Amino acid sequence: MGIRLLTLVSLILTSASGYAIANEAACVALKKQDSGPDLTVISAKMVAADPKQQLPPFCEVIAEIKPTAGSNIGVVFRLPEEWNGKFLGIGGGGFSGNVTLSGAAHGLSKGYAVAGTDTGHPSSSITDGAFMIDRPGHVNPIQLDDFGYRSIHLMTTTGKALVAKYYGRQQARAYFEGCSTGGRQGFSEVQRYPEDYDGVISGAPVYDLRVQTSGLFRLQALRKDTDSLVTYQQLDLIHNAVNEACDAADGVRDGIISDPLSCKWDPAALACRPGEEGPTCLTAKQVAAVRQSYDGTKSSAGKIAAWPLMRGSELAWGPRSIGGTPDNPLGQNYALSIRYLMTFLYGDADHPWKTATADQIMSDLNASPVVKAFQSNNPDVSSFIKRGGKWLMWHGLQDPGPSPLGTIEYFQAARKATSQALNISESDLGDKMRLFLAPGVYHCRGGPGPDQFDMLSAIDTWVDQGKAPDSVLATKANSDLSRPLCPYPTAAHYNGEGDTKSARSFSCH
Known part of the structure; x- marks a missing residue:
């Protein structure tokens, strides 16, 4: 069924923002349609809204991608009824991918079509790497490629095609967000597949085995x-x-x-x-x-x-x-x-x-x-920057796992290599890639510092309006503590007056 006919059959309403609102029939129909040479849809069903979790109704598509013999990449696409016109890929942690509803919830609540993958193995354990070993002393190259970089890329390309098929139009923007292994996956996308995303958020990235x-x-x-x-x-x-x-x-x-x-x-x-x-x-x-x-x-x-x-x-x-x-x-x-x-x-x-x-x-x-x-440490990201990509990195300063020093080292190396490749000054990259350090924050979350911040809205504003974030508001759950997160190498300093728990009393310099 062509996109034009699918649009007439399945798209019956239009949201106030101008984007289509799809119905249950369109969702279920995804199971029956030709999804492409590598993607097989296993199930497609509508999921009711959950007001307590601030989740809208959405179409949940569970599928498999098999790009080569021995590869079986599980993917889940969650397509909200009221779509904001944008695509969001999410990353995993440790040895695990991320196909959970909780991982998709933030993006779904904002109207994003959200894609997640199990990175080629079904285990949700962040510590179980047994899938990587096909015999004693030998890492399976198929599983390595799937886990290392291929799964996120194929999740993205097939996800975009499915989004276009479901809504009758391509996404206006595509973003990726992840922390830890998800941070590394963002690095991989920027370095290996610069065409996949318009904006990438990489938190506490495990970008090399140091x-x-x-x-x-x-x-x-x-x-x-x-x-x-x-x-x-x-x-x-x-x-x-x-x-x-x-x-x-x-x-x-x-x-x-x-x-x-x-x-x-x-x-x-x-x-x-x-x-x-x-x-x-x-x-x-x-x-x-x-x-x-x-x-x-x-x-x-x-x-x-x-x-x-x-x-x-x-x-x-x-x-x-x-x-x-x-x-x-x-x-x-x-x-x-x-x-x-x-x-x-x-x-x-x-x-x-x-x-x-x-x-x-x-x-x-x-x-x-x-x-x-496996590693994603190539500092030359000029291809991503050249096509207009924006890259937001962040790291908790008191992270006891991946060190913020490693992220700082990479950020500095990337600024140098990329500016040389593009023949521009490093300062000119400031509106294209930025690093934010979060004082008092542990690995991805936790710690005495404010660890709640909306990087997705920051990257969206950056890409859509061209305004690089000069600070990002950080808050702490069940607390009135807030701070501005500042672009490296600036940091938040108390202004000398005002509430010491309030971000308004601090400035980046």
């Missing part, structure tokens, strides 16, 4: 032996001491260290005196472990193997390096970093890690063809 090497060497430092591991009570002690030393640097004491890079507090300040022991001080081995966590780890050639942990992030170390569960006694760094890394490097999630050295790991990482297929 995120995982960092987790490995941080765990080594804090678990060198039983005497090196600090307790939760000692983490409170350290965090309080750090705040006492550095919290007021931005002009107000609020439990948020806005510039952790300028904070030089040394854990030796809490060293136990002779004859002293217990939770109110740190032993010599604990001082060394905490100091190494702040300093990071380098190979003998000076290459970063573990990014420094930011001062002010201490309360987030516990679940990653100290705490655990009976199934995962070593904490999240073991599950999310070490097993993840060993899967990619050696095709064996249980490859020995306790004695691994920075020289060995970084050498194997640089030599691995698997890593080259």
Whole structure:
């Protein structure tokens, strides 16, 4: 059935914004139509509105994409009855894709047609990378390509075609938003497929495997032996001491260290005196472990193997390096970093890690063809910028996983390489790509800082109106705390008067 005939049959109303409102018949009809050589629609049904969740009625399409033998990429498209004319792709986390309604909810509530994918495997576990290994010591190249980059791209191209078929017109704009693995997927889209999106939001991006090497060497430092591991009570002690030393640097004491890079507090300040022991001080081995966590780890050639942990992030170390569960006694760094890394490097999630050295790991990482297929660290994004693309990166400054320093490093490299490729100054890229750092925010969310912000509206305004965001309002759930997030290298500073909990009392400079 051609698009013109489909339009006459299935599009019966028009919204106030001028975009079509499709009905149930049009939704169900998607199951029966030829969807293209790679896409097979499994089900298509209307889902009723959910006022409590602020969700409109929408057509939910569950489909499969099989671009090559051995590949089976699951996708879910959610097409709102009152469409704003725009397409939104969403990213996943860890080893998992994202086909959840909760992941699509924000975009749906704003009228976007939202696309998600399981990245080629149905498991929703962020720590289970078993799908990547087809035999001991070997990573399946088909699954690698699907997970690494192919699934998001094909989700996007088939999703756009389905949107045009359903609504009778192509999308006016296309955006991608993701954090963590989703942040890396945004990097991949910008670098590999610059035609896919008009605007991309990449939060806390795991764009290379130094995120995982960092987790490995941080765990080594804090678990060198039983005497090196600090307790939760000692983490409170350290965090309080750090705040006492550095919290007021931005002009107000609020439990948020806005510039952790300028904070030089040394854990030796809490060293136990002779004859002293217990939770109110740190032993010599604990001082060394905490100091190494702040300093990071380098190979003998000076290459970063573990990014420094930011001062002010201490309360987030516990679940990653100290705490655990009976199934995962070593904490999240073991599950999310070490097993993840060993899967990619050696095709064996249980490859020995306790004695691994920075020289060995970084050498194997640089030599691995698997890593080259996975990482998204090409700094030249001139093709994306040249066609008018806008790129908004953001990162929590106290993220205990992917380091904001890694994102800063990439952002600076991308500005340099892209400006050279386009023969323009780096300052001219300011209205095309920006980085926002979120003080007091952990990995994608959480922490003492305000961690709720609407980057989707910011990128939409940027693309539609050409106005780059000079700040983004950040708030905190169940709190009256708010702050402006500022484009790097500026930061929010207290104006010297007004409510210290209000963003209106702060300026970016």
